[in-house]
Amino acid sequence: MIETRNLTKRYGSLIAANDITLRLQEGDVFGFIGPNGSGKTTTMRMIATLLAPDHGEAYVCGKSIYTDQEEIRRLVGFMPDFFGVYDDMTVVEYLEFFAAAYRIVPERRRKVVEEKLELVDMAFKRDAMVNELSRGQTQRIGLARTLLHDPQVLLLDEPASGLDPRARIEIRNLLRRLGQMRKTVIVSSHILPELADVCTRVGMIEKGHMIVDGNVAEVMRKARQRILLHIRVRERTDAAARLLEQLDCVEKVAVTKDQMIEATLKPDVEDYSSLPTELVAARFALTLFREEEVNLETAFLQLTQGLVQ
Numbered sequence: 001m002i003e004t005r006n007l008t009k010r011y012g013s014l015i016a017a018n019d020i021t022l023r024l025q026e027g028d029v030f031g032f033i034g035p036n037g038s039g040k041t042t043t044m045r046m047i048a049t050l051l052a053p054d055h056g057e058a059y060v061c062g063k064s065i066y067t068d069q070e071e072i073r074r075l076v077g078f079m080p081d082f083f084g085v086y087d088d089m090t091v092v093e094y095l096e097f098f099a100a101a102y103r104i105v106p107e108r109r110r111k112v113v114e115e116k117l118e119l120v121d122m123a124f125k126r127d128a129m130v131n132e133l134s135r136g137q138t139q140r141i142g143l144a145r146t147l148l149h150d151p152q153v154l155l156l157d158e159p160a161s162g163l164d165p166r167a168r169i170e171i172r173n174l175l176r177r178l179g180q181m182r183k184t185v186i187v188s189s190h191i192l193p194e195l196a197d198v199c200t201r202v203g204m205i206e207k208g209h210m211i212v213d214g215n216v217a218e219v220m221r222k223a224r225q226r227i228l229l230h231i232r233v234r235e236r237t238d239a240a241a242r243l244l245e246q247l248d249c250v251e252k253v254a255v256t257k258d259q260m261i262e263a264t265l266k267p268d269v270e271d272y273s274s275l276p277t278e279l280v281a282a283r284f285a286l287t288l289f290r291e292e293e294v295n296l297e298t299a300f301l302q303l304t305q306g307l308v309q
């Protein structure tokens with residue numbers, strides 16, 4: 001559905017997007033995560049044919065951004081991070097205006113507008129003035145506007161920014177619904193954890209480089225260079241720690257003040273199933289054995305360590 005190969009954009013000496021290679025399928029909701037100025041908007045604008053790359057390729061549903069711009073614009077709905085709304089227009093008038101711009105025939109316009117209003121849960125505001133909507137409501141109308149021509153691919157630039165927690169949940173539900181409708185969605189954010197459960201894939205970008213890209217679990221795995229285990233035994237904690245220290249897969253062991261053993265495994269060790277067996281065989285009463293979870297926020301910070309200045 002979306003494929004980019006070495007997509008690159010320079011502004012003078014600054015490389016805003018550097019060799020971005022990406023492949024997304026139908027139904028993928030791709031969380032494009034990175035701090036301010038990392039190149040998310042630049043990449044999305046190139047895919048939307050709004051900005052010419054210096055180098056590289058991008059295809060939307062097999063259409064090239066160089067030769068099939070008109071088709072791509074029909075296939076893509078791009079929601080910029082800031083968009084103006086007009087004064088003196090109701091929600092319905094505003095959407096009908098854009099429906100006309102998308103060349104939706106007059107007799108279908110009202111129906112299409114009502115459908116999209118339902119989809120974004122804004123039908124109750126159909127007669128409100130657009131400039132009197134809250135930020136969250138404006139975002140949802142912006143999304144309805146992006147969906148008017150029923151695009152197969154959606155590029156949403158920070159749709160959750162500036163929203164309160166409730167409005168963010170609503171945007172998240174909408175993203176989920178779009179994935180279920182088999183759309184291909186790229187959604188950018190610098191707010192990490194909230195994308196984790198709606199995205200089928202995530203990519204992390206820093207200074208124009210895609211540092212990591214994969215499904216959420218893969219990204220977590222890459223971020224976590226070493227597995228950390230939390231272990232508790234009923235008694236003889238220090239002896240258990242010494243036993244763990246001698247095992248091949250263990251890099252280091254520490255005992256916390258409240259008698260929790262923290263065992264860090266060697267890099268690339270994935271299978272630690274022998275550890276509880278060893279402890280039990282040595283007659284330690286194991287009361288807790290847990291792998292430290294890495295959340296997206298920690299993952300992002302770990303992956304970008306050294307790159308962020």
Ligand SMILES: Nc1ncnc2c1ncn2[C@@H]1O[C@H](COP(=O)(O)OP(=O)(O)OP(=O)(O)O)[C@@H](O)[C@H]1O
Binds near residue numbers: 011014036
């Ligand atoms: N027209 C332009 N001219 C010069 N530099 C630009 C231009 N547009 C973007 N940049 C620079 O390119 C880099 C990437 O910008 P981009 O807008 O793609 O980042 P972003 O990840 O979308 O950031 P944000 O989260 O703040 O929206 C930034 O350093 C920005 O200053």
